Amino acid sequence: MKQSILCGLIGAGIQCSRSPALHQAEARAQGLDLVYKLIDLDVLRIGNEALPRLLADAVREGYSGLNITFPCKQAVMPLLHGLSDEARAIGAVNTVVIAGEKLTGHNTDASGWAWGFKRALPGVDLSRVVLLGAGGAGAAVGHAALGLGVRELSILDVDPSRAAALASRLGAQFPGAKVVPGQDPKAALRSASGLIHCTPTGMSGHPGMPLDEELLRPSLWVSEIVYVPLETELLKAARRAGCAIADGGHMNVGQAIRGFKLFTGREADPARMDAHFRKLGA
DSSP states (O other): OOOEEEEEEEESSOTTOSHHHHHHHHHHHTTOEEEEEEEEHHHHTOOGGGHHHHHHHHHHTTOSEEEEOTTOTTTTGGGSSEEOHHHHHHTOOSEEEEETTEEEEEOOHHHHHHHHHHHHSTTOOOSEEEEEOOSHHHHHHHHHHHHTTOSEEEEEOSSHHHHHHHHHHHHHHOTTSEEEEOSOHHHHHTTOSEEEEOSSTTBTTBOSOSSOGGGOOTTOEEEEOOOSSSSOHHHHHHHHHTOOEEOHHHHHHHHHHHHHHHHHSSOOOHHHHHHHHHHHOO
């Protein structure tokens, strides 16, 4: 008899998520019966205030775990019984493992981005990097980037105080690196070797460009975390400018590989999961 596993995703505007397809396909390949549900705050017309009820429902209904995405990655933290060291250091949770009635928060954004980045952009210059977005995803990816050896990280956000707070926290965690809040993209990118984009701009529900296309140049690599659509306006512009790029699918697969292990206790097949993601299209 197949092992039955129930998991899901809580977030806003998540109907295009690839997570259900990725987890369910890998489960089938391993002989598991896995059901992955979308708990979309927009569809339900609720906000973060509903998180306590949604978590209680998941416990009652026998979920093994939940992925957590925008805008819940930080709001969910006080509602959990425990945090992994990584989630605590990053200050955001994107995966909750449920064991009995105990909820433990993890963060696979950092390891997922690092897995995809090393795969898509091996050997690129990590001397000076600009990070756009200081929310939950930006915090995780900034942490991962510094862990990979970025020497100078400039953080920009629509909320300058949030960028300053993240720069202060990451600077304390990585004292060997220079981490500063940036003032404007033009100044920050002038001497940058790479750009990491961690805002919702470019997603299906948030079309557009996060910065002026004229700021892109061939010597700049660009890492995108948005994956629906896979070819965002930023990546199209980066291609035109001759930049080396990493699309958001690399991070999404990296996240799913680790999330699958947290939910099922089994190792996912990275090549199989990546191939399945690419078959899903943009």
